[in-house]
Amino acid sequence: MSMEKRISMAVIRRLPRYFRYLSDLIRLDIQRISSKELSERMDITASQIRQDLNCFGGFGQQGYGYNVQSLNEEIAHILGVDRRFACILIGAGNMGKALANYENFRRRGFDITAIFDIAEDKVGTQINGIKVHHIDTMAKYLHRHPTDIAMLTVPNRTISDITDTVVKAGVLGIWNFTPTDLRLGDNVVVENVHLSDSLMVLGYRLNELRRNREAQGPGSV
């Protein structure tokens, strides 16, 4: 068992958001913040914020608020952004290129060390200074360069060979942009990113907004 108290995934999924907002406050030179003020900025209820932050120690003081810097550092530590992760990117298509060019990832501790693709015209080129290798050389590369995370931006049909190779090579995390939810057992963590899901939720909310407006009649804007 781990010594650290197990924090629920629902709380964990909110932590990056706290981290972003607190980082903004630091840039604005704000040193203390109450749960009420943070609540207004983040559009989360103050009680939810107090409950979340209590999960890992409760840094707030009644009538004083939270120390922005130390709260941010603690969240960074819990999230592990003070550590570095070696990553490979599989798939040098448009999404692969977009990810390889995200400077934010490196700042958050995620270093893309190599890119793999099957297309001969991409192999040997560089994206944002990172070399594209042929996918057939991936197993060998992973053997020589211990890697934490594989970012997957390839078509569905090629997935299973690729996940076999990376999991056998000891990669522990998969960031999955393919349309299929990957489930690879308890020895690998997978974060599935489904952009279509997010867009469908937007479509739903837009229809709901429209229905509510129509119900309010033509006078409403």
Added chain:
Amino acid sequence: MSMEKRISMAVIRRLPRYFRYLSDLIRLDIQRISSKELSERMDITASQIRQDLNCFGGFGQQGYGYNVQSLNEEIAHILGVDRRFACILIGAGNMGKALANYENFRRRGFDITAIFDIAEDKVGTQINGIKVHHIDTMAKYLHRHPTDIAMLTVPNRTISDITDTVVKAGVLGIWNFTPTDLRLGDNVVVENVHLSDSLMVLGYRLNELRRNREAQGPGSV
């Protein structure tokens, strides 16, 4: 007030996932499924599934399960994927290109009709058959082409002018890939996509997996 019962956002956010899994079942020619089987496939508890699906009518029958086709159609209808949304894409960088090339969006009812960018060398080109226009012509374009959704993949500093323009033009939905959470009041719906947040959660879970393994000792793989 809308006639349809208000469904919580937590349930709404799970609907695209139900929709995807049920669409897969239809492709596999599976006509009925119990909440238990669906639970195993989707890695959600059966009671959660029953509770979610009860929110909009309860199509399951004891000892019979759910009718896959009609459940899928109902979810599609609730999500509004049987309607079409006119979209513009703002920002023709790597992420913009990736989004413009996602064939899935069109299949789900989201048509990108135009792309806008500030870079002179991009203006006039096409991405996946969609023309790139200069950002200065956007207000005029929106006036002539009523648009539901703006997809934002531009740098942070240029956001506020752009959101002003699209909101004034009557765009009701913003799909926001910029690093800042946008909040534009009650008359616009915003879905913020933060890829870094997802990556940070992956990093957290990877560290947790590693800690648990270490705690179990060197014998465990």
